Amino acid sequence: MTEMRIRSIDESTLQTVLAEDIDFDGEIHFSEPLLIKGHVKGKVVSETDLYINADAVVAARIEARKVSVKGEVQGDIHAKSRLELFASARVTGNVHTPELIVQSGCLLNGSCTMASQAPLSEAGGSDA
Numbered sequence: 083m084t085e086m087r088i089r090s091i092d093e094s095t096l097q098t099v100l101a102e103d104i105d106f107d108g109e110i111h112f113s114e115p116l117l118i119k120g121h122v123k124g125k126v127v128s129e130t131d132l133y134i135n136a137d138a139v140v141a142a143r144i145e146a147r148k149v150s151v152k153g154e155v156q157g158d159i160h161a162k163s164r165l166e167l168f169a170s171a172r173v174t175g176n177v178h179t180p181e182l183i184v185q186s187g188c189l190l191n192g193s194c195t196m197a198s199q200a201p202l203s204e205a206g207g208s209d210a
Contacts, residue, residue, distance in 0.1 A: 091133050091150065093117060102137060118153075136170045158192075
């Protein structure tokens with residue numbers, strides 16, 4: 083059996099946490115890892131990691147390096163490095179990522195596009 087490479091984040095290691103009582107509508111840009119525990123609507127953009135807590139509701143387009151979802155996301159997710167969907171995740175939207183980790187029990191309604199790790203010509207493909 084392959085080892086599941088998905089783990090919970092220790093909240094105490096993060097500098098930025100949007101608490102349960104946050105109800106944000108707009109565009110968020112951040113440069114340090116972020117944990118969302120409340121409600122966010124709009125757009126979330128980062129070159130680093132985004133964690134979405136089990137009780138969080140995010141209705142937004144997400145662009146981040148690594149996205150880890152335990153809660154609800156309504157909108158497209160563009161994870162540049164990896165997308166992790168825990169068993170409690172509920173995602174409605176298209177996902178784009180080179181690496182997808184999915185725990186049994188999660189819900190994903192949308193299309194999934196995974197970028198190849200190497201260009202087709204280097205991966206043994208043919209041009210014929």
